[in-house]
Amino acid sequence: MAFDAEATKRCSLMTPDAMAEADRRTIAAGTPETTLIDRAARASLRVLRSEFTRRPVTILCGPGNNGADGLRLGEMLVDAGWPIEVICLGEPPSAERHRGLDGRLRPTGTFAPGPGALVVDALFGAGLSRPVEGEARALIEKLEFAGASVLSIDLPSGIDGATGEVLGIAPQADVTVTFHRLKPGHLLGEGARRCGKVFCADIGLQYREGDASALHNAPELWRHLLANGARETHKYERGHTVVVGGPGFMGSASRLSAYGASVSGAGAVTYLAPLSSAEFAGTVFDAVMVRPMTGPEALEELAEGKASSIVIGPGMGHGALSRDCLHTALASGLPCVVDADALTLYEDEPSKLFSALHEGCVLTPHEGEFARLFKGVEGDKLSRAKAAAARCGATVLLKGSTTVIAGDGLPVINTNGSRSLATAGSGDVLAGLIGGILAQSVAPREAAAAGAWIHAEAARSAGPSLNADRLPRRIAGVIDRLVS
Ligand SMILES: NC(=O)C1=CN([C@@H]2O[C@H](COP(=O)(O)OP(=O)(O)OC[C@H]3O[C@@H](n4cnc5c(N)ncnc54)[C@H](O)[C@@H]3O)[C@@H](O)[C@H]2O)[C@@H](O)CC1
Numbered sequence: 001m002a003f004d005a006e007a008t009k010r011c012s013l014m015t016p017d018a019m020a021e022a023d024r025r026t027i028a029a030g031t032p033e034t035t036l037i038d039r040a041a042r043a044s045l046r047v048l049r050s051e052f053t054r055r056p057v058t059i060l061c062g063p064g065n066n067g068a069d070g071l072r073l074g075e076m077l078v079d080a081g082w083p084i085e086v087i088c089l090g091e092p093p094s095a096e097r098h099r100g101l102d103g104r105l106r107p108t109g110t111f112a113p114g115p116g117a118l119v120v121d122a123l124f125g126a127g128l129s130r131p132v133e134g135e136a137r138a139l140i141e142k143l144e145f146a147g148a149s150v151l152s153i154d155l156p157s158g159i160d161g162a163t164g165e166v167l168g169i170a171p172q173a174d175v176t177v178t179f180h181r182l183k184p185g186h187l188l189g190e191g192a193r194r195c196g197k198v199f200c201a202d203i204g205l206q207y208r209e210g211d212a213s214a215l216h217n218a219p220e221l222w223r224h225l226l227a228n229g230a231r232e233t234h235k236y237e238r239g240h241t242v243v244v245g246g247p248g249f250m251g252s253a254s255r256l257s258a259y260g261a262s263v264s265g266a267g268a269v270t271y272l273a274p275l276s277s278a279e280f281a282g283t284v285f286d287a288v289m290v291r292p293m294t295g296p297e298a299l300e301e302l303a304e305g306k307a308s309s310i311v312i313g314p315g316m317g318h319g320a321l322s323r324d325c326l327h328t329a330l331a332s333g334l335p336c337v338v339d340a341d342a343l344t345l346y347e348d349e350p351s352k353l354f355s356a357l358h359e360g361c362v363l364t365p366h367e368g369e370f371a372r373l374f375k376g377v378e379g380d381k382l383s384r385a386k387a388a389a390a391r392c393g394a395t396v397l398l399k400g401s402t403t404v405i406a407g408d409g410l411p412v413i414n415t416n417g418s419r420s421l422a423t424a425g426s427g428d429v430l431a432g433l434i435g436g437i438l439a440q441s442v443a444p445r446e447a448a449a450a451g452a453w454i455h456a457e458a459a460r461s462a463g464p465s466l467n468a469d470r471l472p473r474r475i476a477g478v479i480d481r482l483v484s
Pocket residue numbers: 019020022023036037040062063064065066067068069123124125126127128129130131132133136153154155179180203205
């Protein structure tokens with residue numbers, strides 16, 4: 001079961017190159033470039049007026065169409081009676097480019113924004129092609145200490161729209177207005193931090209299948225998949241997740257996974273407990289079924305029977321039983337969430353793990369586990385997750401305040417994470433939650449996307465006192481609201 005097709009179009013993220021292509025297509029189909037610039041400037045004006053009171057405005061304009069948007073916005077502000085000045089990089093713009101700005105153009109050396117001013121950053125957008133240096137850098141440096149408010153057009157100048165990385169230098173914007181679709185760079189790394197509040201305006205560009213390079217995670221993509229599960233009546237039709245438990249004191253992490261699975265909407269959860277923790281597990285769980293496990297046969301038996309997904313790794317340890325269970329889980333062919341100790345068991349010989357994985361698996365590493373397992377995979381978060389998924393042949397969910405999911409189909413960027421999630425055991429709950437969604441016949445990328453968003457949403461309105469024990473109850477509330 002897949003993402004909703006219409007929502008996929010709305011949640012698409014486009015690289016700067018794809019955006020330039022959509023721009024060319026729209027112009028070739030009969031919309032003049034000046035009309036697009038006009039619409040972009042008008043959208044910027046709307047946002048500017050809604051976010052800022054009247055004040056002195058300095059517009060910094062670059063040599064390309066980002067600068068053209070800025071110049072056109074300047075003309076509109078003059079018409080609206082705002083006090084503005086315009087500073088252009090390089091050669092002064094041709095008279096045609098700035099018809100309504102006579103007497104407002106200033107040389108770059110005069111740029112001295114005061115604390116109450118508003119600076120419109122229209123230096124570079126989608127056409128940024130190299131690190132920002134020289135005059136442009138000097139302007140952005142001045143902004144850093146000025147205390148002025150900043151509205152960036154399209155992107156804070158210097159942010160790479162494809163990756164979110166800073167090329168040279170980039171300002172900290174309060175507000176960013178972009179057009180048509182967000183770019184990955186609005187959501188990743190420094191880009192996410194530097195954009196401030198992001199607005200995306202429709203300027204009448206045509207959308208075409210194949211334009212997207214990633215998706216911005218949102219419930220509209222996958223809500224229907226959860227609702228499908230809710231309509232089934234028999235518990236085993238709603239899926240059965242098996243959580244492989246950990247021994248002794250380490251068992252708590254896997255118990256958190258079982259709690260995560262138990263609120264996922266799956267019909268049943270079985271906790272397979274090593275003998276050292278079985279009795280205790282039996283006393284703490286009610287809704288989760290507990291089965292003692294002396295060897296991997298217990299897992300094999302469930303996998304051949306009623307189980308429809310497996311969660312393996314949290315609190316499992318690195319012993320012989322762990323290895324046996326991991327092999328059994330992966331060999332079963334059932335959808336598996338591979339987390340924590342299951343990721344680090346083979347960190348010295350990852351190819352052994354990769355060759356046992358299959359396309360129904362979801363790996364859920366945090367940055368540390370990722371670096372150990374996918375040695376040599378570097379770059380921005382989106383590229384790394386994609387490279388890792390290609391290397392291991394499974395879905396990879398790379399955790400963080402922004403989480404990236406890469407697997408079959410377009411990668412997904414999840415951005416509703418908050419600091420409250422940075423608490424011990426939170427990842428164990430997530431592994432169980434995704435396992436429970438997988439059990440309901442949801443495909444791996446889709447289950448991981450749903451799990452990441454729901455998990456983050458459950459913590460979003462919580463304060464720093466949130467602990468992993470309280471997370472499952474909040475997750476249940478989020479899911480119930482989504483499917484009601
Ligand atoms: N594609 C679209 O959908 C639309 C784009 N519009 C605007 O057009 C922008 C893209 O325009 P362009 O493709 O002209 O690109 P930009 O205006 O972002 O920048 C390209 C120009 O900057 C120079 N440049 C790039 N990096 C530099 C650096 N580090 N230092 C100095 N110079 C550098 C290039 O040589 C080129 O002259 C978008 O960001 C947006 O603001 C809008 O006008 C309307 C529609």
